Amino acid sequence: GAGVSQTPSNKVTEKGKYVELRCDPISGHTALYWYRQSLGQGPEFLIYFQGTGAADDSGLPNDRFFAVRPEGSVSTLKIQRTERGDSAMYLCASSSGTGVPDTQYFGPGTRLTVL
Amino acid sequence: QKEVEQNSGPLSVPEGAIASLNCTYSDRGSQSFFWYRQYSGKSPELIMSIYSNGDKEDGRFTAQLNKASQYVSLLIRDSQPSDSATYLCAVNNWGAAGNKLTFGGGTRVLVKP
Numbered sequence: 001g002a003g004v005s006q007t008p009s010n011k012v013t014e015k016g017k018y019v020e021l022r023c024d025p026i027s028g029h030t031a032l033y034w035y036r037q038s039l040g041q042g043p044e045f046l047i048y049f050q051g052t053g054a055a056d057d058s059g060l061p062n063d064r065f066f067a068v069r070p071e072g073s074v075s076t077l078k079i080q081r082t083e084r085g086d087s088a089m090y091l092c093a094s095s096s097g098t099g100v101p102d103t104q105y106f107g108p109g110t111r112l113t114v115l
Numbered sequence: 116q117k118e119v120e121q122n123s124g125p126l127s128v129p130e131g132a133i134a135s136l137n138c139t140y141s142d143r144g145s146q147s148f149f150w151y152r153q154y155s156g157k158s159p160e161l162i163m164s165i166y167s168n169g170d171k172e173d174g175r176f177t178a179q180l181n182k183a184s185q186y187v188s189l190l191i192r193d194s195q196p197s198d199s200a201t202y203l204c205a206v207n208n209w210g211a212a213g214n215k216l217t218f219g220g221g222t223r224v225l226v227k228p
Contacts, residue, residue: 031214042119042203042218043159056213091158095214101147101166101207102214106158 002027004107006092012113013082021077021110025094032075033104034067035059035091043091049075050097082114118142119206121219128226134191136222138204141185147207148180148187153221154200162202163189194226 005024013019025032031050035043045059049069057067064082069075079086089111093104119140128134136150147166151159165171165178165187177190187206191198201221207214 033215035216040123040220042205042220043216045215045217048213048215050214056215059215089158101164101209103149103161103164104214104216105161106151109158 004092004094004105006090006107006110008110009108010111010113012115014115015082015084017082017114019079019082019112021079021090021092021112023075023077023092023094023107025073025075025092026105028096029094029105030072030097031095031102031104032069033093033095034075034077035093037089037091037109039088046077079112082112084114087112087114117219118217119204119219121202121204121222123220124223125225126222128191128194128224130194130196130226130228132194134194134198134224134226136189136191136202136204136224138187138189138219139185140187140204140206140217142206142208142217143182143185144210145182145185145206145208147209148178149205149207149216150176150178150187150189151203151205152198152200153203159203191224194224196226196228199224199226 034046037043048056095102150163163178204219205216
């Protein structure tokens with residue numbers, strides 16, 4: 001079946017603007033994750049949803065970052081008052097949410113550039 | 116000390132040779148270990164997962180886990196130019212951290228024809 005999809009693939013915005021990044025997980029996957037990857041580094045965890053609720057948001061860097069998953073499927077990562085330091089690849093992953101361990105499959109990512 | 120450490124490379128390997136990648140982790144309670152391959156500008160793609168001490172083979176890839184030494188490795192046999200990529204080691208401690216993965220910085224591998 002279809003994999004994880006993310007839109008847009010690229011987003012260029014100006015400092016101070018608001019952006020929304022969308023993730024559509026693999027059908028049937030109840031767990032959804034957001035990671036951020038800066039150039040030359042590994043992905044860093046931001047937030048994890050199990051169903052509609054955020055099970056762990058310990059990786060969100062500050063209150064400018066917020067994510068929702070209102071119907072337990074598609075998720076939106078929202079960034080307010082963007083800063084140049086927010087420029088990175090934003091990766092979404094999903095997993096079945098059942099059992100331990102639970103393998104995560106990544107989407108193609110959204111490249112965010114803040115000018 | 117980083118939680119998951121990898122040599123950044125580049126690891127240069129002749130075509131047909133074995134590439135050996137190493138990863139160490141600091142959380143002794145970690146239970147699940149993953150290797151992802153990432154081509155430049157693309158997202159991580161799962162290659163291998165390993166949960167028990169010892170070796171696990173899948174095609175040209177072998178993952179090795181030693182929990183006592185807090186060490187996981189990946190061997191790529193008969194390396195091909197298409198294996199040129201960054202390889203990310205990821206670790207999970209379900210009991211302490213739920214499902215989140217902690218990644219190393221990745222090792223860049225360059226397979227030369």
